[in-house]
Amino acid sequence: MSTFVKKMKNMENPFKFGTIVQEEFFTDRKEEIGKIQQILESKNHLILISPRRFGKSSLIHKATKIIGRPTIYVDLQLVTDIDDFASQLLKKLFVIYKWERIKQAVKSFRIIPTISIHPGNNTVEVTFNAANDVFICLEDVLNLIEKLGQKGERPIVVIDEFQEIRNIGKQIEKKLRSVLQVHQSVNYVFLGSAESMMREIFEKKKSPFYHFGLLMPLPKIPYDDFFDFLNKRFRKIIKNSKETAERILAFTGCHPYYTQQLAFHIWMGIENKSFTGNYIEHAITEMIMLHDNDYERLWNTIRQTDKKILIALSQQNLRALNLPASTLYSGLKRLSEQGYVIKETTFEMDDPFFKHWIIKRREK
Ligand SMILES: Nc1ncnc2c1ncn2[C@@H]1O[C@H](COP(=O)(O)OP(=O)(O)O)[C@@H](O)[C@H]1O
Ligand SMILES: [Mg+2]
Structure with a gap:
């Protein structure tokens, strides 16, 4: 993806994650x-x-x-x-x-x-x-x-x-x-x-x-609103802001925290001109590398059945999982309690970066 970076005048990063957000950081x-x-x-x-x-x-x-x-x-x-x-x-x-x-x-x-x-x-x-x-x-x-x-x-x-x-x-x-x-x-x-x-x-x-x-x-933030939120901000520094917003949301699934986190890092990369080529992929890879140690430590604390469930979820293929229904249910319950899994319309992994870490690890 080629990016046309507009002229930047020390603009403050318009994304914020981790703490309570208000005013211009808050949407919808x-x-x-x-x-x-x-x-x-x-x-x-x-x-x-x-x-x-x-x-x-x-x-x-x-x-x-x-x-x-x-x-x-x-x-x-x-x-x-x-x-x-x-x-x-x-x-x-x-x-x-x-x-x-x-x-x-x-x-x-x-x-x-x-x-x-x-x-x-x-x-x-x-x-x-x-x-x-x-x-x-x-x-x-x-x-x-x-x-x-x-x-x-x-x-x-x-x-x-x-x-x-x-x-x-x-x-x-x-x-x-x-x-x-x-x-x-x-x-x-x-x-x-x-x-x-x-x-x-x-x-x-x-x-x-x-x-x-x-x-x-409280559900996630609706797609259209989050899209506008991202687009309006990225429009100030890049030409393909719409595509950027789309791709961020495709990755984060509209999770409020991870969306702001990824957007923050992409903005920073553009600002520092530290990304060449596909800057979204680049930011994602960088974030996963940054957390590699944590994810590995987490992964090793998870029991075998739950690992299977997380792998299936990361491939969006829970149905193919060959586990008795009761085992699957209690695994999902446990993983939800631990915060790894959330239930929106279906069960999904909470952290899209962890999800990608699992996918990448298994490709190796
Ligand atoms: N309405 C919102 N608009 C934009 N980002 C939000 C919004 N609500 C939450 N976020 C993002 O999610 C993060 C976590 O929000 P927070 O209110 O601390 O969640 P919770 O209390 O549910 O744990 C915030 O730091 C921000 O990045
Ligand atoms: Mg809170």
Whole structure:
């Protein structure tokens, strides 16, 4: 493929991957934003699930910003235990609400936390020195949020990576549910990646959080929108931007994270003029080489049956696989839980680069 590179004037790479994306790095999700708005403007709670890196965190940041009500966001992956959970929530309250108001409210807590301000940057540190019954710390903070909602705008509490709740404390789900279910002036949003676990928490009859809110699965970004997103940006530096967008999406299958990652590297290659000839192939090969060690290590941790399934998936030929249905099913389930496989319309590999690594390896 020959590329005509337009004159470039120190243009910033318009692609971003790995962290939460907003503004010009964010595309589409109009339908989802509308639906989230509708749910959070009602008295209901929301459960947003998808495989990792599909854009849940980015989407909820965008939606809550549009809604504009006080939003308290906590990522459970970064929370170590129950009192840490309570501390992080309270810390956010100090940022959102008037300092004096929260300070006053904290005086009636059953366990009084230590609050200090970092003089350098004015950030707040909150620590609960709870010896045993740590759950009451969390309960007091959550009830304070409800109270704040009764007196003003209804706050939105977003708990990201909620499936981690099980690592934070024993039996916490039950206690948490009993506190949250009486709240009338807060909307709760639960985000989660380990899809099967999230479904277990919210869809199993015996689970304390059974049907606690509306479950919304987040799909990949629609082809046409992602195409426009890529085309508009590549158009600024190359002539065959349409073909480039097409080929990127053919490779990544519209996976939000991998699409941005590949686009980022292609842009960088064009900018540095480091690619000759087929620059898309070149970028892909480079990325696979970069991760060769990781993929090899991963591959060696996978059991034999699962390797067979991954090979079949990489060849898009699951049907030809000669495995008993139950073995195939439990393998796919395991691989999904580990994040290697995702289910869209059919089962597919999550990481297109890993998929290509497998294909290339077997060609050798
Ligand atoms: N709406 C979007 N538009 C463009 N890229 C997106 C969008 N949502 C996600 N991405 C890409 O996916 C990556 C992961 O998004 P993130 O919100 O962290 O996903 P999750 O919370 O589901 O793991 C982002 O860094 C970005 O590259
Ligand atoms: Mg996230």
